[in-house]
Amino acid sequence: MTTMARDPKGYYAVLGLDPEADAEAIRAAYRQRVKVVHPDRDPSTRAREEFRRLMEAYAVLKDVIRRAEYDGVAPAEAGGESDFTPMPVACGTCGSLTAQPRYVVFRTVRSYLIWAKLGRLDGIFCRDCADHAAARASIVSWLWGWWSLPGLILTPFALLANLFGGSKPRRENTRILLRQARAFLGRGDLVLARSLAEQAATFARGPDDRARVAALLRATDGAVSGHHRRLKSRWRPGGRVFLAQALPLLALPVTIAIFVLIAIRPWDQPVSTVAPIAVHPATVGEIRHVAVDGLKLRMAPLPGAPVLTLLDRFTTVEVNAATASPDWVGVRTPAGIEGYVETRALYAGSGSRFKTEWCSDNRGAPPTAGEILSRRVSGDHRLLVHNDGRRDGVVKLKTLAGSTVLSVYVPATFHIGVGGIPDGTYRIEYATGTRYSRGCALFIDEMQASVLPMTVTFHYQSPTATRSLTNIAEVWLSPQSGTVPRPLPLPPDRFAADD
Template sequence: MNTLARDPKGYYAVLGLSPGADATAIKSAYRNRVKSVHPDRNASSRAREEFQRLMEAYAVLRDVVRRAEYDTTGQECLDDDDDVSVPAGAIPIACSCCGSLTAQPRYVVYRTVRSYLVWAKTGRLEGIFCRACADRTAVKASIITWLWGWWSLPGLLLAPFALLGNLFGGSKPRRENARILIRQGRAFLARGELELARSLGLQAARFAKLPDDRARVEDLLHATRDAGDTRRLKSRWSLGGGVFLAQALPLAALPLTAAVFALIATKPWDVPVSTSGTIAMRPVGIGEIRHVAVEGLKVRMAPIFGAPVLTLLDRFTTVEVTGDTDTPEWVHIRTPAGVDGYVETRSLYAGSGTRFKSQWCAENRGGQPGAGEVLSRRVSGDHRMLIHNEGRRDGVVKLKTLAGHTVASFYIPATYHIGVGGIPDGTYRIEFATGSKYSRGCGVFLDEMQAGVLPVTLTFKYLTTGTIRSLTNIAEISLSPAPGDPVQPLSLSVEKFAADD
């Protein structure tokens, strides 16, 4: 049987709604409407009548059972729960979702959570359902929460409770369900179906907690005492089935997913090098790749402390173990430059140093440099230069001698045009790098770093001792030259840019 899509007494029309509106819409419409028709605010001669009509409509539509009877029968609803004189041919309450007649209706409330970055809003999907419609509504409420409930801190706390509640069948208010089952039983009793009426009375007994409800259940069971228990309905509201599994599996996977993200974030397998703690000695094997764990490691000609030093290695330099010695305290290595020598075993750490250096650079990033800040300066002078960075990424510019020694370096933010000074006499190559998240500890950008070198040199010198320098003669360079500019930068490896003297 389908729910009658009629509004014979105009209850929905009074509120400005269509039949089938949810409880939230009914409450909101009532609050808005009562402000305009209340006799204290409305001087119209019809205000009192309209106000009484509004109160009558809201009294019916706000009540779960009375509204269900009104929607189902399209007739005057029963106002008195104690009225047992149900007329013959009475129509049982139908499912508010699909409109079909069900012998086991339930009033169920499912919860939803929607997050809005800094706050979360809870909602309700509710109604008198048959079991099939209840399952579909539960899945709908859970999907809404899965998609929208996690994007705020309150949502992270509320969403799991809403999902668990929906998983276990939502909430079934005792008072409303007792009244529904009692009225459903009376309707079947009026139609002469004693077995169904008695079965509904037994189901109502599990919800009836108030003395009045228990008395009505006793009246219904007494009226159907001749039916016995020959047709007791098997409850269709037990947990289980495909819908339960569909909601349970994502919830079961949630702790596993959180554990995976925690492992990725903490990286317990990837312990960084401690720059201050004691480095444990570990045996090494020929052919292993290791990296330097201390700053300024001395590579010696022989495995003794007094041996001549061949070269110095920076922390995180990757080396290859090429041989062992008579003592485990020393090991023979080959540096990236091809130098063979001996170092202390305790100064090496397993694996390539690239990954550990990246993490160290991020941890020692320091504060954001200011526009035009001098990052390093070895020699000072009286010359000036204009630097244009019209790109979308910040830049670092280095002035290097032809021998490769850095004289000064400057920080130029994206879209800035900055004049820098203190440049000494000389001829310089211009190297630069662009990127984001500059690390002071390593002198590199952590994200999107690219390096380049201008194919020209700049020479700064005085023409005569008394020459007055004009602002129009200041040298200019651009980190993002126009496509038609003959001076286009050449690509430079990031490692070469970062390797400073």
């Protein structure tokens, strides 16, 4: 086809483009040309006429439907609106003639951290080019659509719309199908023209469009007589491109469900013992955890049986015997003591997870600098504690038997003097971390416990002895360079054993 046939009114020539130019080239040429011929820049009559022609050309060529209709106008018909046989509409991407063109709009989503931009990829497509355009739009949304809160909402809707063929505006598709039907009617193909008119009827809504469809159906009545084969629609969802878009969407909820399960860990939740929720019966060999403080381990599975010992909260026990009643179960403690406890006082699942949740719920108010967390006895001696680290710390003075005499809170970067220490020889244990829990006497996050591989002895001096600050014992929570010996690691449960 010659350039004159593709540009009967010279619209492409006004913009200085070839008829094969894409939409972006048309917009760029218009922006460049309008700066030159705008009346504010050049008030001459010639410039005003060029500006008018430029606006007229851009109004037609920027619109996908009007441009397709313009490209199908022969030079002889370019001057008026008389009845004529139009040329068939071609695919705007591959340029091939198709019996079932559609104007389709595909959505794209691009996120910019706090906001998202909803774009569109539209045009007149044959079915194959529409599939490729849908895949391109979906790829853009998959790559760029998820990086903002609005994008998380808009992207799934855009992907679903593209999956099912995008949106097909009724008015535009009615115009395209009617034009295509008239083109094939002019060529004498009544069967194809009638099938296109029937497809146009599914899009037509306004009275004018319905009247045009009815006129075409009357003009193709001859196709009904004899053998009339309805044109099979190629626009139903399906094919390889449909599957390529559907599979990631099907995998998306599965992936989300996996991440949710990992986050909530339902398999690691303790079994609730609050009625009416049933408690799972304990089986021999199962590991369970004490859910209450001071659980009584009895000699027999009876409420009034003698008590062997008291079990602390979070103690791990092994189920070693079943009883006639599901309310009681035989257990063995870590110390090897065997007895019976009530089943409802034991939790299944991870004891450490249950303990972390309980400690967080019973955290209490944050301690203040130098606060004495516990004190059993008092005396006249002093201790200076240095915490040069980045995490808060708790220092404990314990007797050689393991009983805590004094516990003090030392925040990060603080140097605290502690008084009231009685005579005796003590082992010094300390822990560092964040988010101290008063209920558990432990740090909830990043806890590390240590013990000094030496003891500190405080003894009474005569009343006449001169006391000097240089004789005050000192402890560093951060190991000093060249310090020998270095602190030894300590299990957190050992650190809080007598609290």
